[in-house]
Amino acid sequence: MRYFDHKNNRLVITGSRATSDFWDNLWQDQNLEKTIRNNRDWLVAPLTKKYIPPQKSKKILEGGCRKGQYVYSLDKSGYDAYGIDSAEKTIEKVKNIFPQLKISVGDVEKLEFPDEYFDGYWSLGVIEHFYEGYEKTAAEMQRVIKQGGFLFIAFPQVSLLRRLKSGLGGYEKFDKNIFNQDAFYEFALDEKEVREYFENNGFTLRKRIHLDGLKGLKDEILFLKPTLQKFYDNKNKFVTLLRAVISRILAPISGHSILLIFTKK
Numbered sequence: 001m002r003y004f005d006h007k008n009n010r011l012v013i014t015g016s017r018a019t020s021d022f023w024d025n026l027w028q029d030q031n032l033e034k035t036i037r038n039n040r041d042w043l044v045a046p047l048t049k050k051y052i053p054p055q056k057s058k059k060i061l062e063g064g065c066r067k068g069q070y071v072y073s074l075d076k077s078g079y080d081a082y083g084i085d086s087a088e089k090t091i092e093k094v095k096n097i098f099p100q101l102k103i104s105v106g107d108v109e110k111l112e113f114p115d116e117y118f119d120g121y122w123s124l125g126v127i128e129h130f131y132e133g134y135e136k137t138a139a140e141m142q143r144v145i146k147q148g149g150f151l152f153i154a155f156p157q158v159s160l161l162r163r164l165k166s167g168l169g170g171y172e173k174f175d176k177n178i179f180n181q182d183a184f185y186e187f188a189l190d191e192k193e194v195r196e197y198f199e200n201n202g203f204t205l206r207k208r209i210h211l212d213g214l215k216g217l218k219d220e221i222l223f224l225k226p227t228l229q230k231f232y233d234n235k236n237k238f239v240t241l242l243r244a245v246i247s248r249i250l251a252p253i254s255g256h257s258i259l260l261i262f263t264k265k
Helices: 020-026 032-037 044-051 069-076 088-097 135-144 160-167 191-199 213-220 222-233 237-254
Strands: 002-005 010-014 059-063 080-085 102-105 118-124 145-156 184-188 203-211 257-264
Touching: 020 088, 032 069, 032 088, 044 069, 044 118, 044 145, 044 257, 059 069, 059 135, 069 080, 069 102, 088 102, 118 135, 135 145, 145 184, 145 191, 145 203, 160 213, 160 237, 191 203, 191 257, 203 237, 213 222, 213 237, 222 237
Parallel strands: 059 080, 059 118, 080 102, 118 145
Antiparallel strands: 002 010, 010 184, 145 257, 203 257
16 A cells, blocks of 8 residues: 655555565575576666775675675675674575675664764665654664765655655545554655755765666556566566666656665765
8 A cells, every 4th residue: 555645745655564584585595596696786786886996905795685696796896795684584594695795684773883974875775664764773873974075875756756646645545643654664755854964964966866667667557557567577588678678767757765875074
């Protein structure tokens, strides 16, 4: 179920609570080693290289590292890469396969790293899962990133399509007084609000990149979803390439998420 919170200009999405057990169950993978080794990283390592030289002296953290595929990619790209996640079983499995990776169980709201320790911090789909707000996570980001270091943060957004759908009454209205918090899964956040929050707390915006245009379209135009879902799930190499092109074209209008790149002042 999706509700629109007009007061905070955000979408409230229900489902399973994003607990460590939920992620462990979601990320069960019988071919975990293959998944990590064969992950096609078109985003994290390439973008990191544009802003931070790939050197072992450069420390990069992924807060909420899931299966560790991007930590693996950053490590292979020449960085001193770290990852933390709350999904204990997943982290244990990854560590057994790749003991050289610096991944561990951790809490993004209370990082066990010194101040100004990292040259870069990646956060992919994390801050939207905190019903009470992402302020504690943001404070830890600000603390552990070096002056002049980079924050790469992606989250579901209220896209142009979602704003239009909201204006046409396409969502139920959110009422916090009757909403069951146990049903909360994530927010689709107001990009402007997130950007201004970080700019007011020690960061300067460098770039905005809209992502996942096709996903944003299929999730919101329900009569098209069955057809688009088949196209979205197709593993054919040509279809995969075509899907990436279409998704990029649609991203400014229907992008499910957005990536903001900041530097710490």
